[in-house]
Amino acid sequence: MKGSRRVLLWLVLALPAGLMVGRFVSGEALAMDLYHPSGEMSVRLMVLALLPGPLADVFGPNRFLRAWLAIRRNLGVAAFGYAALHLAIYALDMQQLSAMLAELPIPGIWTGWLALLTMAIPAAISFDAAMRRLGRRWKTLQRLVYPAALLSLVHWLLLDWAWGPALIHLAPLVIAWLLRFTIRRGRFVSRSIA
């Protein structure tokens, strides 16, 4: 991706974070008010990073999907960025490390920590040099985003007990995977770009 376009993309990706920080600094929002916006943004970006692969398998490589695939790594790194912001907000809300550690045994909390750690691996190797050096293993390690996304949804469900919003985020992935599964059964589809 060209430098200027990448800058533009990252400005767009950083905009919601900027708004969140602004609301917190101005006193309009408490740290606890930002749990949902930051966490949901992370999940949405993960979903956006996971969608173009199966869609390209199903519909073939068109310009739109190629462009989407070209920014996929950025979306994944941004998803991790929002997860890290989510953790910073947690620290601001809890104020004491001891209070954070005391919550660690609660399922809704440790699933969140585990999701973040699982995401950290693919995020940490997202740069070109790591991609070259790891070769085939790179793709395998990137697949850790699947358990990370599932853990994030479990984390969300265990804290809110509201199924609707979490399932709405999962739905596009399930549809894309089902499409990929059914189409691939019929005919061979090149995965060269996905």
Next chain:
Amino acid sequence: MTFPCSARFCALGLAALALGLGAPAQADGDVTCNAGPQSGWAKMSKLKKKAWLEEWKLLKMQVEGDCYEVYARTKEGQSIEAFFHPVTLKKLVVFRRGQEIYRAEGFTG
């Protein structure tokens, strides 16, 4: 397949759209208090004393469904969400990070 905009910017726009959609949901767990019309409710500010008696640090009070909801920190530093009946101001149920840690006897809402 053709697109009205440059493909890369189209993808960017789609991403921006997806990011903006959907107002963040608030935590609750669908607690119902059967509190009747709001005209019969006690003032929410009276919950401040309730929280003080519990030795909580009050973070936020709001109406959630037909309940009063209080976000607070206990003196041990635990982050909690408590639901109070808006008429009687009785403490009905308390959650800590999605786990129920208190429920008033006989309350099933």
